[in-house]
Amino acid sequence: MIDNPRSPRVRAVAKLAKRSARSETGLFLLEGPQAVSEAVDFGDELLVDLFATPAARERHGELLAAAERRGVETETVSEAVLAAMADTVTPQGVVAVARQLSSSLDEILAASPRLVAVLEEIRDPGNAGTIMRAADAAGADAVLLTGRSVDVYNPKVVRSTTGSLFHLPFAQGLELEPTLARLRDAGLQVLAADIDGGDLLELRGRGMLGAPTAWLFGNEARGLLDEHVALADQAVTVPIYGRAESLNLATAASVCLYESAFAQRSA
Structure with missing residues (x-):
């Protein structure tokens, strides 16, 4: 002993x-x-x-x-x-x-992903791990961490994934702009989750969520920078119908990923 x-x-x-x-x-x-x-x-x-x-x-x-x-x-x-x-x-x-077992962006794109979560400067370990767990549950094909996002192997991230770390490919340490460009070249539209974006329900009604999609999520405190939102094909917000001031990042990301998952499967 x-x-x-x-x-x-x-x-x-x-x-x-x-x-x-x-x-x-x-x-x-x-x-x-x-x-x-x-x-x-x-x-x-x-x-x-x-x-x-x-x-x-x-x-x-x-x-x-x-x-x-x-x-x-x-x-x-x-x-x-x-x-x-x-x-x-x-x-x-x-x-x-x-x-450690992370994949490369080349390996992820070679598998022809249809649903990807991109985390830009996500600093909170709990949020990062919970989004990975939600992406896994929604059947996403990969999670990509860009900018100065938290290390996936941070013990708090690992615990928050509750095992999803081992279920789906992920890559970290990527630069945002070239990563989005490669995702778009691979046939994915880029949707940025942003408080000033268009209504998620409207996109659902237009049938946009059934297409291969990379969802872009930004920093917990300030969201995405304007120049990062501009890299997306469209900015989208999750509507709030009650009196809550806002949704936290992981909850909003879960809604977005599941909306795409529902649309892709029904298509």
């Missing part, structure tokens, strides 16, 4: 909460049995190490056995060690180290 929270191995795992360590190693941190289970199901060569407390070994024996069948080394650690490794206060007794 590993029981020293200050050991070099424990510190190396804990450092993966920082972007610099993730960039240097090509690894990232997974916390909790649900995320680890998704990673085990993803396939071989994703998980590097798996750590569990004695209590978690009893509760999640099948999960650890499945990981071991895939050749993953599992280690028993003390509660103090797991707390030192984890980014959360309550990591549920299981922490793993995994290899």
Whole structure:
């Protein structure tokens, strides 16, 4: 059992909460049995190490056995060690180290996507992860992160995706303008979610949402810059019929993605 929270191995795992360590190693941190289970199901060569407390070994024996069948080394650690490794206060007794798995834009476009979410300068990890989860649920083909968007491997993003990180392709570190140009060249229209845009319901009525679409979503605090909205084929807003001042970014993105998903499937 590993029981020293200050050991070099424990510190190396804990450092993966920082972007610099993730960039240097090509690894990232997974916390909790649900995320680890998704990673085990993803396939071989994703998980590097798996750590569990004695209590978690009893509760999640099948999960650890499945990981071991895939050749993953599992280690028993003390509660103090797991707390030192984890980014959360309550990591549920299981922490793993995994290899990063992002796709390239070339690979994503080669698959002829019909529905893509583009996140421009999305800085909040919870929003980024929730949009990835919504894109996965809506059957989107990819998520692209441009500008200074949060790192997908940030532990808070990983937790917010609740496993969707392993379900759909994504690419990050892209520049917005050339990315949109390539999406358009691949046959996708670009719709920018913007408070001053046209009514989403109107676009639905005109049949525009059934076409292959890249939805562009902007920063939580200020939205999209005018020059970024100008790169889109059309700006669109989600109408508010009640008294709420606005929708948060992840909720608005979910509505937009699902509207396109409904339209594409009915077409």
